[in-house]
Amino acid sequence: TQSTRPQRLLHAVQKNATRGDPRSVVKAIDNFCRQKEWAMNVGDEKGCILDSVVSEVNPVTVLELGTYCGYSTVRIASLLPPRAKIITLEFNPDYAKIARQVIAWAGLEDKIQVVEGPSGEWIPKMKEQFGVKTFDLVFLDHWKDRYLPDTKLLEDCGLLRKGTILLADNVICPGTPDYLEYVRNSPRYKSQYFKSHLEYTKAEDGLEKSVFLG
Ligand SMILES: Cc1cc(C(=O)N2CCN(C)CC2)sc1-c1cc(O)c2nc[nH]c(=O)c2c1
Ligand SMILES: [Mg+2]
Numbered sequence: 001t002q003s004t005r006p007q008r009l010l011h012a013v014q015k016n017a018t019r020g021d022p023r024s025v026v027k028a029i030d031n032f033c034r035q036k037e038w039a040m041n042v043g044d045e046k047g048c049i050l051d052s053v054v055s056e057v058n059p060v061t062v063l064e065l066g067t068y069c070g071y072s073t074v075r076i077a078s079l080l081p082p083r084a085k086i087i088t089l090e091f092n093p094d095y096a097k098i099a100r101q102v103i104a105w106a107g108l109e110d111k112i113q114v115v116e117g118p119s120g121e122w123i124p125k126m127k128e129q130f131g132v133k134t135f136d137l138v139f140l141d142h143w144k145d146r147y148l149p150d151t152k153l154l155e156d157c158g159l160l161r162k163g164t165i166l167l168a169d170n171v172i173c174p175g176t177p178d179y180l181e182y183v184r185n186s187p188r189y190k191s192q193y194f195k196s197h198l199e200y201t202k203a204e205d206g207l208e209k210s211v212f213l214g
Contacts, residue, residue: 012032013102022074026074038199041071046194062076063088063089064139065088069102077103084111089115089119089142135160138167139167141168147178166211167209168208168209173203190210191209
């Protein structure tokens, strides 16, 4: 039976990365996507912007919407202080299965909780299920049509605090116009656009960083 692209990406990690070395896992995935097959990881160019935001925020509690194969999950977790945690939501069970193995190869299982299912159903359960009070950082990288409704849900569920940072991938390509319009015009956010490129291509894309003002 034919393998899937996430399975081939996992095999590239197991073949080329060192167990317990998150940066080698990130490098192995980027090399696979540059040399073999494009895949929708945030990539190294936008990944460096992600790294700088994570390092600046120094979050204790992180929410990632959209795990895919765990590339950005590993990238973020490798920068977190010892007791910090990241909860990552993935709708697709096949992606979640691969991500758990990529995360295990990086040796970051203790910092990461992969949760399978729709973000719209899990966000309202964050407090009761995972003992979350508020998130310090939210990385939106799941589905363009869910960025705005899930942001409003996070607000309504009291999961954002004054100073929480929302960082959104793909605001240009594939594009999230309704989300951009909201965070750029709402008095409750201060937004900033980081121009970059779609992973592994020359097409324009960027990250939008928005501070929740409470
Ligand atoms: C699937 C896909 C195809 C894209 C594209 O324009 N392509 C032209 C150029 N060729 C080379 C690649 C394909 S961009 C993109 C994409 C990229 C992300 O970072 C995503 N992140 C989260 N969730 C998504 O659904 C998501 C989709
Ligand atoms: Mg993306």
